[in-house]
Amino acid sequence: MAYRETEKMRQRKALAREKIINCTYECVAEGGFRSARITRIAGLAEVATGTIYRHFESREDLFAEVFQLATQKEVDKVAEALNTSGDAAARLEAALRQFAGRALRGPVMAWSLLAEPVDPKVEEERLAYRKAYASLFEKTIREGITEGCFPDQNAQQSSTCLVGAIAESLVGPLSLTQPNRENEDNDPLVDAIIRFCMQGLTGTRR
Amino acid sequence: MAYRETEKMRQRKALAREKIINCTYECVAEGGFRSARITRIAGLAEVATGTIYRHFESREDLFAEVFQLATQKEVDKVAEALNTSGDAAARLEAALRQFAGRALRGPVMAWSLLAEPVDPKVEEERLAYRKAYASLFEKTIREGITEGCFPDQNAQQSSTCLVGAIAESLVGPLSLTQPNRENEDNDPLVDAIIRFCMQGLTGTRR
Known part of the structure; x- marks a missing residue:
């Protein structure tokens, strides 16, 4: 049987993605894109930096x-x-x-x-x-x-x-x-x- | 005796630098910064790509x-x-x-x-x-x-x-x-x- 994402996993992924976006937004509002470093965003979102790159291809x-x-x-x-x-x-x-x-x-x-x-x-x-x-x-x-x-x-x-x-x-x-x-x-x-x-x-x- | 740049070497370097700038200018005027790739500029200026980086720290x-x-x-x-x-x-x-x-x-x-x-x-x-x-x-x-x-x-x-x-x-x-x-x-x-x-x-x- 092929691996299938459960509904719960999908929801968790969507929430993590949203949290990363919200934390980036917060960083930008505070100090511009310049201050929105991936390590900082990861810290705020309480995820590993690698997790960010699972949700977004790049910082850009x-x-x-x-x-x-x-x-x-x-x-x-x-x-x-x-x-x-x-x-x-x-x-x-x-x-x-x-x-x-x-x-x-x-x-x-x-x-x-x-x-x-x-x-x-x-x-x-x-x-x-x-x-x-x-x-x-x-x-x-x-x-x-x-x-x-x-x-x-x-x-x-x-x-x-x-x-x-x-x-x-x-x-x-x-x-x-x-x-x-x-x-x-x-x-x-x-x-x-x-x-x-x-x-x-x-x-x-x- | 320490190595000293001769006047002739300085002139040659300045000319090479100017040529790189002129060729970049030409590329940009033709197709924008996007089209001004280092390999293309090097080709036009008839220098190795490494030479460009001896004159400029980076493409930027x-x-x-x-x-x-x-x-x-x-x-x-x-x-x-x-x-x-x-x-x-x-x-x-x-x-x-x-x-x-x-x-x-x-x-x-x-x-x-x-x-x-x-x-x-x-x-x-x-x-x-x-x-x-x-x-x-x-x-x-x-x-x-x-x-x-x-x-x-x-x-x-x-x-x-x-x-x-x-x-x-x-x-x-x-x-x-x-x-x-x-x-x-x-x-x-x-x-x-x-x-x-x-x-x-x-x-x-x-």
Whole structure:
């Protein structure tokens, strides 16, 4: 009789996998991908380092999966903010404000997701997720053009400008080298970013 | 008597080093960092692969140096465009237009410099160079505020928005997966990017 995984074994494996992911997530939120060493993750998850490699082909694969999970959460939040009531301009502004606010409240994780130099696998994911954000913005810009709150424009191009402007302008403030980020009053920063973005879209002085 | 390098040996070493860099540059311009394999570079430079590692500690170090050289050239071009005559808005627009135009005319190299997933060393350089671009733009925005062609704003913040907007909106069009990039008429694309950026800065519809 061939070896068969019992239901109980499958469950135990799934739980161990989840624990490894959660512990990696925790490490990244605390000190970026750089601090998420396999020995440290193994220690937190209370497994041998070899066990990690039974669940993930490589450190890069584990990181890519944690990156996906964490970024998808942010993408979902943006989608949610874009789907509330109000005109397209108001929804877009709310989404940008929320994205920036969340990033500045969890600066280490946000820096890791937006800019931390990691490895090519994570960089590939980063490019893919930037497209996901851009698609969400593009849809709302198109709605805004139809509604009349945005002038006619290349919505796809404007959406990538938005993604770039907000991500790049957060990279500096989020960078690990800046002390006391969490206690700073970030509103003027967020206001400046939003102002540039909304002016870029509308061509109207704010 | 201790071994001493003769002047001739030093020159030969410097020439070999330069040749390795030039051949790497050529590979990157043709197919990105991904295609710049050490064996290929060694073949082009007509040296043994071991020789490359006598000049550079690692592939990452060689790539970082090539990245620096290529990016510094672009930074210098932007600085040059910003230092011509005209008001700050005109100079800034000319610099952005030139940056985008150069990128679209050399799309493989531009993609490699702006977005290709490489390794953490190149990513560190990328972050540093983005700051270099932002500093140049910031200076011009400040001049524009003084001249009265830009409304008062946080020049530092606006400069990072500019860098992000232009880089991100070029990433898609430059991506290696897009066919026939070089033959496309890119003016509408560049116009859309410039419009967003200038509206973002001025709050005036274009």
